[in-house]
Amino acid sequence: MANREDMMKWIVECLKARGGSGWPKEIAKDLWDHYESEIRASGDLVYSWQYDARWAAQKLRDTGVLKPVYGRTDRPWELA
Template identity: 30%
Template sequence: MDKKDFPDILYTSLEKMGGRAKSIEVYQYIWGKYENELRKSGTLFYLWQCETRKAVILLRKQGRMKPYMPAFKDIWEIQ
């Protein structure tokens, strides 16, 4: 597992969660599915939530996720 994997991990996780979820739910889903890989990933183990947030920014720039909405700041949603 590498940081470059996080945009796809995030997008796939949101797809499997119905396309929309609270950020904390996404973190819980990713941890549940990738815990073993994250534990073996070295320093990425300590940074994976930051990398997930960076993936949100990238996917929004690419138009694969809906833009930030202040009223729904805790919700992540794919296009």
């Protein structure tokens, strides 16, 4: 079953496929397009996966994998 930590790996994979940068809704679409079956098979994750993806992105920022956005919503997610 997939979890939030899996989302962190998936986000990095999606960003790499996009050249290192992408808007949250683009990444959400990529996650669904590539990992729908894992999300659906993971119980309640199917109801919270978009929230969990944002949580995962924040964890990736906290660990320096993603560039910080400093609370702004007008910046894409970018690999550091």
